Amino acid sequence: MINRRKNIDLILLIIWMAFIFIMSNQPANISDSQSGGVIKLLAMIGIDMNNMFGQLANFIVRKCAHFTEYMILALLVFNVLKSHFNIKQVIILTIICIFFYACSDEIHQLFVPGREGAFRDVLIDTCGGTLLTLIQLIKVKMLNRYRNIN
Known part of the structure; x- marks a missing residue:
């Protein structure tokens, strides 16, 4: 069961990395139209980004x-690494992986x-990856504290 979970975590990571690659591979006009679609969707639920931010809304x-x-991505990297390294190493490696994937x-x-x-x-x-990594660290610390109490 543990090996199956590790495989699922790795497959999810690869799929998400491919998703990011595909999104980045779209020409600017397609990317802009997708952002425009999100702005329209938000407007439908009462959040008028164009009114609040004007031309900055798309940005x-x-x-x-x-x-x-x-x-x-950070959550998925974290999940893959946590079964191979201690928590300190997982935190550092996750942030490093996020940084280098963002650069690429x-x-x-x-x-x-x-x-x-x-x-x-x-x-x-x-920053997005680091925030999630810190949230995961807090979660792990809280779980460990809870386990030590019981």
């Missing part, structure tokens, strides 16, 4: 997407029509 949605994509993602975007690689996005991605 904000795209950067939030970066942050969220890499939070999910931005380099990849240099070759996609209308897209650009930006170190700002590497930082946003790494």
Whole structure:
């Protein structure tokens, strides 16, 4: 059962990395239209990004997407690494993996029509991954404390 879980974690990680690659491989016009779709969806539920932020709305949605994509990536990397390393190593390796995947993602975007690689996005991605990693660390510490009490 444990080996099956490890395999599932690894498969989910690979699928998510492929998803990020595919999203980054889309030309700027497609990426912009997807962001526009999210803005329209938010407007339907009463959150008018265009009214609140004007032309920045598209930028904000795209950067939030970066942050969220890499939070999910960090969770998946964390889950793969936790069965092989101690918690301190898992934290460090997860953040390193997120940073280098974000760098490779931005380099990849240099070759996609209308897209650009930006170190700002590497930082946003790494912050998303780091936040999730810290949340996981807090969760592990709380679980360990709870187990020690019982």
